[in-house]
Amino acid sequence: MTFRFEFFVFWVLSCAMLSCFTPAMGQPRVIFDTDAMTDVDDIGALAVLHALADRGEVHILATIVSAKHEYAAPAVQVVNEYYGRPAIPVGALLGPGVHLNSNYKAQTLAKRFLREPILLTSQRIDAVRLYREILAASDEKVIIMTIGYATNLRDLLESGPDEFSPLTGKELVAARVEKWVNMGGNFENRRRADGFPHDMNNTNVNWERDPQAAITAIENWPTEIVYVGREIGHSLRVGAALKDTPADNPVRVAYELFFGGEAKDHHCADLSTVLYAVRGLGSGNQRYWELETGRISMKEGAKFSWETGDFPGRKEARLVDALTRPDAGLLSLPEVEKVISDLLIAAPQKRPLPEPPAVEQVDVSTSNGKLVLSWPAAGRDVACYRVYRGEQVVGTAYGTRFIIEENDDAAAPLAIRAVNAAGTEGRLTRVILREMAR
């Protein structure tokens, strides 16, 4: 059965009313991939990311979970909501993966702060689908950071063409991803700040808990990888200052749950990874790190060796800090701790976000009996799009394309509304489709 669609696009907002929308060009656009399961530094890292977004330094495209704990995704949602960005998508690994206990008690955290019914990790949008939807629609390069397992990125690389893109996962990453900031590996033998020596098995839990994912993703990654080795964040400690923040700050509560009492200083493996993903090496006289280029060789169990140097065709580097490069004029470790701690405890700014602009044009086609809607992006700050049929939300798009499975009622009016991170919908951009028999 074939259809032809005549469609009329109405939009109420005039271009003049939209002129207050000023995209922040040059801001990195990031996808945050976290286990949010065992250690509390994932929660601290997400707080730092939101604090940087509050300062206009980053746009958060998605928060994605790489662990199987049912309250990992809800815990991420708690932090997104606290910082006033409830509409940022929370994706999750739906296939096989790592499942361990949560030492910061993700379930307790989620139940304290979220309204019932809580959408569990297994009820979230599939990580690979979310990655593909976002990357396919992105006309700017994206930075992906992993502060958990490489499971989602391995699955993304191995994904095939779908309704969002004719590219394979690897081709999509090559086309749209600037770099992978990878918290993993243990490149130097140091004593931790508490005197305990690092385990020098040349890996770290992020890689060794799903070693095949780490090996496959690293060996097949088609763009730059920057490793934030365990020694970077484990030489820094922050968190005690959270006790000066409001008692209902869920990040403070997570650190309290982790320590079984007052919030204390804790390592910064994931927090330092966020700082690098957003601010890079730092700037001016505020330089945190240097890059050391090299080449990694992955071995069984996700152990590895690292060879320093320039290797044509490879884009790999690791972070080095002032302990490794005392000659480089970098900030001292206590100074970097101060930068991270100030971001960790910064009060959410919850500035009103501009209402998202209207979707100005929608193309409609059919494919395999399904209705395919696609449209140009309505600005850089859109978190997602809601697709309405009449008053009913029929789905959410994280890119600029939506497929309606059942098109038997295609004559009903469809509206697509852009949604910003705060959850505010754009006004009355309405697309009315009328089915016309050929």
Ligand SMILES: [Ca+2]
């Ligand atoms: Ca982590």
